[in-house]
Amino acid sequence: SPALCSLCPVSFIQIKNTLSDHSNNSLTSLTQSSLTPLKQNSKLMPETSFEGQRSSREVDEEHRRDKRQRTTITPEQLEVLYQRYSLDSNPTRGVLESIARDVGLTRRVVQVWFQNTRARERKGQFRSMGPGSSFSLGFNHLRCPFCRALFKVKSALDAHMRSRHWAEAERAGYNLS
């Protein structure tokens, strides 16, 4: 079976990635990470045995096994993600799935995005806007200086900063009244 979603461009690779949290394989890596400087670059071993045992003629069309699949999240998707994040940064499984449907990504991708975003927030990282502050993206959008959230109007951005970046905004000297 091609293992390709009929509704969206989900490949076998992506589905496989959803399992990666559970694959605690190997004594080898455990021992290694515990006892050695961990500098040895173990080459992300593809499960050839597993893939090899299904009918290979059906599958081969489209994956590069040696490469890690990196999803490109579009600004439109980011906008939705940040909006949902602002409502709940730790969504339950069901909510996560609904978000995934909304933005057209797999649940795993959305889950990872939330994990990474929580980590980013925890570390106090915010995306400094760099040169050309709060530049517009696409169509009249304002980007939050502390994260990538996009807003159509300044009042919405202000409200966002008030609610989401209270401390940082104060530190940075924004006057949010």
Add this chain to the structure above:
Amino acid sequence: SPALCSLCPVSFIQIKNTLSDHSNNSLTSLTQSSLTPLKQNSKLMPETSFEGQRSSREVDEEHRRDKRQRTTITPEQLEVLYQRYSLDSNPTRGVLESIARDVGLTRRVVQVWFQNTRARERKGQFRSMGPGSSFSLGFNHLRCPFCRALFKVKSALDAHMRSRHWAEAERAGYNLS
């Protein structure tokens, strides 16, 4: 020989289990357990379509392997369960069945949940409500009492509660100044 890691509390037993559970046979079973729709939960927790689309051919390979199906109990279901539990922690079979009907789980699942919850309560781990009722996690982490967000320092948690849960916090008597 029961080797124990000298640098961390990893025992031989744990390592052995990890190996035997995950190294050889488990990509198939993992895939299946993660991707196969839960039949008893299909109404409340429908899996997304792309996840459920594995061919039956892939499924029945290694059919005998240990794949225990783990039900994911949603927060909504937990709320009902805890509420019923507070009324009677040892319900009769009939009551158990009515609860099962209410929450949309099998009687067996509800029964196991009550057993485990009684055991947890006996061990002093009882929580009157689902995860979200303030308890600490890890070493330096504080969990928000109103959602699952984690914070390293109290000030960050306070800022979070101020921005996200001001109403609830006020009601609950938190002093956020």
Add this chain to the structure above:
DNA sequence: TGCTAATGAGATGTAAAAAG
């Protein structure tokens, strides 16, 4: 090259299974 999506190890919680 910087940002960030993805990966992996380790920790935690708990549903399910096994043992008693």
Add this chain to the structure above:
DNA sequence: CTTTTTACATCTCATTAGCA
């Protein structure tokens, strides 16, 4: 039934690697 163990799901944290 209770107690204990196993297995799975998800989190954090640290890293790795892909793409504009």
